[in-house]
Structure formats: structure tokens, C-alpha cells
Amino acid sequence: MEQILIQGALLSGLYALIALGFTMIFGVGGVLNLAHAGYVMVAGYMFYMATYILGLPLAAGFAIAISVSSGLAVMTYMAWVRRFLYNPVVVFVSTLILALLLEHIMTLAFFRENINVPPIVAGNIQILGYSFSNNLIVALIASWICIAIVLLFVRRTHMGRAMRALAMDRRGAIISGINPDVVNLTTWAISGALAGVAGIFYGSYTFLVPDMWVLPLIMSFAIVVIGGLGSIEGTLVGAHIVGFMETATVLAISDKLRSVPGLVIMIIVLVLRPRGLFGR
């Protein structure tokens, strides 16, 4: 039980980080960016390349991975999505295609091999008699630092309030002097940066392979549906429901069934409360 709680908390933090960027895009712009998990994958590779192939310091690896994923998100918005904000189906399909395109580019660059990324922080720690990797503990701390920064930003800054305003009433935001384009662009940049941090730790939590974006995408989707599309609080709760259920399934039944509980809960929520637990 203790192991499920601790391991579940660690995994949930990582999932929350991935799903947070996903839900922010939907909350502010009303579109689903399926390429989000593709940025997670690309960031994992960029960090690996910078740190372990080019031998750059860890800080440089972080900076490169986060800059690339954030830059990719900004480019996705500027070059394509901003023209189709009023057509969510086009954005849904085209960002899925972009994720597949990113997968093919990474396959060309790194081949379709599993790459084991050395942990960012080596070693293990004993908690309540169970062993946990320091890497996952650092991932959890980093995730929650990022989540706290985003929450503070959204609640305490003018731009954060502008994001919430645009999500709640677009016309009200415009007549308050807010430029929706700038707010959307900022949201995509932050979302991409969150995907970058998540990619760095997710890559070292599992391994790098070009199709590693699929599971985080499915989990993000389940999390935001459970929590309520566009709700930050719902995303944090949804991430913990999915993270704990997945950990319990892996430890008690089988690793092969890890994504099943999250999807089952998602279907139950869709049937009983289609808006999600915190949906408006």
C-alpha cells in the first residue's frame, strides 16, 4: 500500500505536468493540441542528444530541450493553428498528423531503437522500507515546482488573468483590451515548455523511442476528460486518479495493463459526468 502511494504520487506528478500544458491550450483556445505529447518525445531526445551525445552540461541540456519544445509549440500555433482556432476539428486532425511527423523525423534521426537514458540523478532512496529512484523523486519535485509556478502565474499576473479571462468570455476579454493572439501564443509557449520539462524526466523514467508520445497522449486525454477539459484543478486531480490507479495496476496485476484503469475511469466519467469532475 505504501509503495502504491509513494510510487503513485511520483508518477502522478509527471502526468500532471504533461496534462497541464494540454489542458491549458484547450482552456484558453478551445482546441486540442495532439502534438503536445510529440513535443514531450522531442524534448526527451533533445535532452539526451545535448547531454549524453554532445556532452553538454545538464543545465544546457535542460535549456535546449525546453527551448526546442516551447519553440515547436510556438511554431505550431503561429504557422498553422491560429488560422483554424474556429475549427477545432482541423486543429485536432492536423496536430495528430504533426505528432506522427515528429515521430518519423525522430525515427530518421535516431532509428526505432529503445534508448535507455541514464538517470539525471543516480541512486535510490529508501522510504518506508521501499526503494525509489532518486531520479523519479527529482522528477516529482521538478513537476510540482513547475505546476506551482504555472498556478502562481495564472492566478497572480496580468497575463495569467488574461488567459483565464479569454477562457471564460472571449468578448469580455477583448473589450478589456486583451489581445487574444498574444495570450494564445503565450499559452502555447508555456505549454510547450511544460512538455519540455516532462519530456526530460519521462524519457529517463521510461526510455526513448520515437512512438513514446502515444501513451502520454492517451493518458493526458484521459486525465483532462476525467478532470474536466480546460480545468487546471481538474487536471491535477485527474492526474492523481490516473497515476495511482496505474501504479496499483502495475504493482498488483500486470505492467501490460497499466493504461487500462485510466481509460476505464475516463469512460465512466464520460457517461456519468461528461463535463468531467471539475468541468464548467
Next chain:
Amino acid sequence: MAFLEVKNLEAYYGKAQALKGVSFSVEKGECIGIVGPNGAGKSTLLDSIIGLTHWRGQITFDGVDLHGLPPRKIIKLGIGYAPERGNLFPFMNVKDNLLVGAYLAREKIGENFRAVFEMLSLLDERQKQQAGTLSGGERQMLSLGRAWMSDPRLLLLDEPTLGLAPIIISKIAVTIEDLKNRGATIIIAEQNVSFTAAHAERLYLLERGTLTMGGTPEELKGEEYVRKTYFGI
């Protein structure tokens, strides 16, 4: 040149022409009323001034041509808008709604907060309350307060009394008088002609997209058509 000058304004609401050659002007410190029935084009007129519609003609504010300017630039020039439905942010508290209103006037947040809370003390008491849980009258006051937070020199009020109980309307009336005493220039678009006549120095009658009459409230009351149709006398 007048503070706000509107000349031959034509605007469309969907495919229907909502405004047909509307012309009027507002002097600095003046309060004018645009009155008319539902669907006459009053909201489209205010939407056009703030930059929310595509229009033809000419609108100048303090000598600046507003044609082609996005709402944020028009707001920055000093026009504030309290729209008919409020367009508040329902899951934000009152204070955050007001802060969003100050998005382009951050250097004057403290000063404008004080002014809003002096005029609308209820908002001071409800700072932490979510806007979505406010009553209709309280929402109208918040909409007014949010518009004032943008530090406007011209305030556009769209149907400030729509659907409100008489006791709330009297509070809105006090606030409008307070705004006038602070030197605000105001355009009130209203169906409630009696209310508007009590506060505006000049009234314009807007019917089916055309300004059919204009003058002081007394002059309009002197017209039999207006007296019968809008004042019910």
C-alpha cells in the same frame, strides 16, 4: 472638432444592415443617450465605436480616426465599454474581474480601484465573491466598474438598466450621476427612455438603424410621436 464624432456610419449585424448613415457627436464631459426599441442598432453602434464590427463611414475620438483600429487600441485611447450582457468572467472573483479591466491601465490600478469602490461600495464588500454568483444588478455594477478600471475618458454603457428591479435601477442612476460629477463623458444606449432622459443632456432616437430625431430630453418630450411611443404620455 467634437470629442467623439460619428459620420455616416454604416454597419452590418450578420447580413442585415444594422446602421444606415448614422451621424452624431459628443462633446467632452457630456452625457448623451441613444434611445430606441430592441433591435434598432444601439448595441451595434457601441460595438462599432469600440472596434468590434466592420463599419463604413467615419468615427473620430479626440481627433484620432478609429477606422481599422482593434479594440485594444481604442480602449488604450480612452474608451471604456460596459456591454449589455456584462460579458463578465463568471469563475473569477470581483477583484480579478476589475483587474482584468485594468489590463491596459496598470499604472492607475490603485487610483481607479479607489474610485470604483467609492462609487460602487458593494463591489468592495464582494471583492472575493465569484462574479457568476452575483445578482443581475451586482453584475451590472461590476461591468460598470470593470469599464472604469480601463481609465476611460469616454464611457459606453449598453442597456445599464435592462432586466433590473427599480431599486437597483436607482442605484445605477446614482452611479451614473457620480460618474458625471467625476467629469466622465458618457454615451448611454437604452430602451428605457425615461431613465436615459433623466441623466442625458441630449437624446438621439435610433430606429431601424437610423437616427430619426435628436435634441434635449425636453425637446424630444415635446414631440407627440416620442411622447406617445417612448414616454407613454
